[in-house]
Amino acid sequence: MTHSLLRPLLAALLPLSLGACSSLQSSDNFLGVITPYRVEVVQGNVVTKEQAALIKPGMSRAQVRDVLGSPLLTDIFHADRWDYVFTIRRRGAEPQQRNVMVLFQEDKVSKFEAAELPSERDFVNSIDVAKTGRVPVLELTEEQIKALPVPPKPEATLADAAPQGPARSYPPLERTK
Template identity: 65%
Template sequence: MHRLVSRLPAALLAACSLAGCASLQSSDQNLLGLITPYRIEVVQGNVVTREQAAQVQPGMTRAQVRDILGSPLLTDIFHADRWDYVFTIRRSGAEPQRRGLTAFFDGERLQRLDASDDLPSEQEFVSSISTAKVPSKLPVLELTPEQRRALPAPAPTEPAVATTPAGPARAYPPLEP
């Protein structure tokens, strides 16, 4: 009985320590609200945009489809007439994304293209993966007609004087005797 009582504080201390460790790791984003671990960016597959999918038409050859969409992420020997294009990206500070597109072939020709409805345009894709803070007001890079009229006129330039080319300043001996 005496041994049990002497080991009880050590067991309670160990249980509390383990419970404390579990509560420290409860957040995936940071540790104790102070330390943010580095998360590697994982990009897999080909980005297929709405514009690219619109260029692909039934009847195209496999080479033409590959030229537009790139090499498929998945090709299967058991489903040789099916190419799967899957794109996933995980970046810190941006939402994880997963999109898919499947090309079905009949022999060497494209039969149909199955794409999800959420294929982004190129501009939408770039803005969805960007983690940069965009300023609320962008600077104007073009002058208004009033500002152009207010500019000083360029100074007149003198016409270039035509000079006749002078002969060689030094005569070199011939290379062959």
């Protein structure tokens, strides 16, 4: 192939290849074969109904931190406000975002604001993309145990084995008189 034919061919293929790259970003797979890896992004603190129920007016900052963890956002200009922000984007599940705000007055909780929070079980169910409903069996039945091969018995343990190698004599650690 000559250089005169190669340049127009490359010029025609370049826009087509770039167009293919842009279509990969908008779809979940390419020709039904290749599925690009998508990073699951989880940021912030998960705050559930059970945790929110434990927060009471008058609690100290340390008590709030024990229940909810360290806040994602603290601001030196609003030192009496802690923001707990949670976002998750997981393939096969709806993206979620929640904001929880704790206001303090004289280092005690004065206000707790949160939109509708899920229970722990609801949260786990919302991010479970497998939804198989099957729980794996983690124990063997008696029949399965009996079907296992019997391990070979060790012939001798290290404690029973005689020392091997030449006998060594070492000088005493202390001087004898």
